[in-house]
Amino acid sequence: MTQPHQAKQPVSAALAGPYGHPFHPILVTVPIGAWAAALVFDIASHLVKGPEFLSRGAMWLIALGVIGALAAATVGFLDLFAIPTGTRAFRVGLVHMTLNLLVTAAYLGNFLWRHASGGPSGSVAAGPLALNAAAFAVLGVSGWLGGKLSYRYGVRVADEVTQSEGFTSAHAGSQGPPG
16 A cells, blocks of 8 residues: 555644544544434333433433534534545545434434423333434444545545545555455
8 A cells, every 4th residue: 555645734723633633533423422322222211111211311312412413513524625626535525424414413303302292201202213223324324434534535644646536555456445
């Protein structure tokens, strides 16, 4: 594999993270963790007696995830500006962003749905549970695309040529990583 010469400079290092160390990948752990825990709490609310504490916990974990997602999206948007337009990496970035915005909207709607009746009073209803599971599945696809942006295209890690074309092997006949 060719070694990158220099990472592309972010739009704003103070806001998006220092050179070669973007904030977006670390910030996404907040909504991913909160929403994963909310799904576990939702399922567990059907397995215990007195499930209100799990249902209420899931609702507030969803809210925490939405707040974390908005913070991650802010710096992720700055990272998107660092990708050369017209490249495969930029197109993947747009799909990644769109899916994340849809997931965040779904979770916001899920929180409002749960909160509308004064909060949960028992096990999580089938509708909010299904929405949680579906949104989490889409989040997984978007996360895979985010990983592709970092590991395949080197966004905010590798030089601009590598970011626009993806990593290739320096060895003749090697096919490099799948794309």
